[in-house]
Amino acid sequence: MPRPISELIESLAKNGCKAQVVSISRLAEAESALLELKRSGSISTDFYPELTKYFDFDYKAALPEARSIVIVASPQLPTRVFFGSHAVIIPPTYIYLDIWKKQTELVTDFLRPRGYHVARARLPFKTLAARSGLGRYGRNNICYIPGMGSFFRLAAFYSDMPCKDDGWGAPKVMKLCQTCKLCMDKCPTGCIPADRFLIHADRCLTHFNESENPLPAWLNPEWHNALLGCMICQKVCPLNKELSEKSENAIEKFILAETQEILAGTAQENLRPTTVTKLESLCLADSDVYPILKRNLSLLMPE
Template sequence: MTDLKQRLITEADAVGFVACRICKPDALPDLPDRLKDFITAGYHGQMGWMAERMRWRGNPAALWPEAKSVIMLAESYTPEYDPLDILNHPERGAISVYAQGRDYHDVVKKRLKRLARWLLDEAGKDEQVKVFVDTAPVPEKALGAAAGLGWQGKHTNLVSRDWGNWAFLGAIFTTLDLEADAAEVDHCGSCRACLDVCPTDAFPAPYRLDARRCISYLTIEHKGPVPENLRRQMGNRIYGCDDCLAVCPWNKFAVAARDMRLSSRPELTAPHLAELAQLDDAEFRALFSGSPIKRIGRDRFVRNVLYAIGNAGQSALAPVAAELTRDPDPTVAEAARWAVAQYVDQCR
């Protein structure tokens, strides 16, 4: 199998992945306890599916008992600009880098399937494979660390000395018994850059994330009104947050994205809040066709935009928010009233 593994790594590079490593499905014996602690603390917020699927997420071997190896792959989406610059332009919306291009689920999954087909052609018809990209209870980051792709940094994301932390992860489970790689060791040292930059103090401790305070969670997963005590810290971030990723020192080794479909669409790098706030459902769907942003729907997205308008401190945006105080969606209407109130307070 050693020869096949080396050819697999070569093929993964040719397909477009920046790294390919292998671990066993049972490589995470401590994960069930870590996940239980996370859920017990309530850090998962409204993501009830995490608690419901703990059996599989905490034990990859239970997801597909026939699997003997997990092939972990990384695909770079390193931005060509400083993603924190947009925070200096409060009249424009900050969209997470990964969401400015084509939906990574589609891009990475097609590449995984291509590699999986190659593997089956090489290994024989008796073997089987299953591919996963963030759509099943697969702990990609933990498996990536176990396989040696990198280590889970203090911000809980995977970090590599070879490509930084701007990467999508994918997994191929297979019945092939491939040689496992050694896990990577932690190279964070005494650095606290990712912890200290977080606007909402979402890290109760290094390597621990309270999703309920994370702006990525709040703008994407959280349903209904965002707690008022967190709205100010959201600034102009309207979909996701890149702060902890952007400040990681290991990004000095980041590699450029190979797939142009992952490149940022110009209209999403610094969109005007006033224009986004006025999107109706059809316009929202048209603008974000093929984007992961489409998944959260117009109402949740406009809610986020209104929080950003309330934080912008630009009086010209107040009438835009006022128009939405009568929006049919109660959460949007409440967000609009909150935004308007921020300008009323400024005038006192």
């Protein structure tokens, strides 16, 4: 492994992160892998735009001289947030701002003094992590990283740091998943099949509660267990055994009046400033999140 790359990975490790670097030439393969899932019918044509709407494979618009992609994983436990006296869970990845800023700072502060440039990459992070050797897939199609389980947040960056040789290869699956079916048995919507390590994402609870579309009638309200997404398959997973019962309390707590504002569906511009500040700190004020907050929170609040 070239010295700048190994030193970058070591520097990130000292700050609690894990990373891999791959050649920019792998970008086309990553995009082709997604297209093949659509072509083969593994991902439905209707769901494909939803899956890929945040991706941008045109690296030249971000960093024309890019020669490598840096994939970084930072540990992130589920976050416990209090709305009044009631606590709800936000799974890893949804609260992203501070972690992304830190990841950007760590990569930039290492590479720029060495004469390299860095730019944000909007790519399929999980695909990059699995194919670079940073992580492996579980039966639930979630990526796992040694020492972090599935509790982490990924980021990717373009750089003009050279990378001729990398560990790119076919994605691997966790050995334990070959014989374990806990996630499949516990999934309330039955989206984890027995015959492949690719879930039926359009049946996943996360797909429904992240969308503004009305929840289907067959979806049992009692299945909801997190403010966004779902924690069921991750909580029962033996690979998360040492982490599954842990969570971090959010610094921000919503008092009863603020909670009632949200449950009433108050327009963001009419919320009290304290509510807005707290929502923003938890990345709950985003344009694709706040519109579903009333519904999702209502499903979790006691009668």
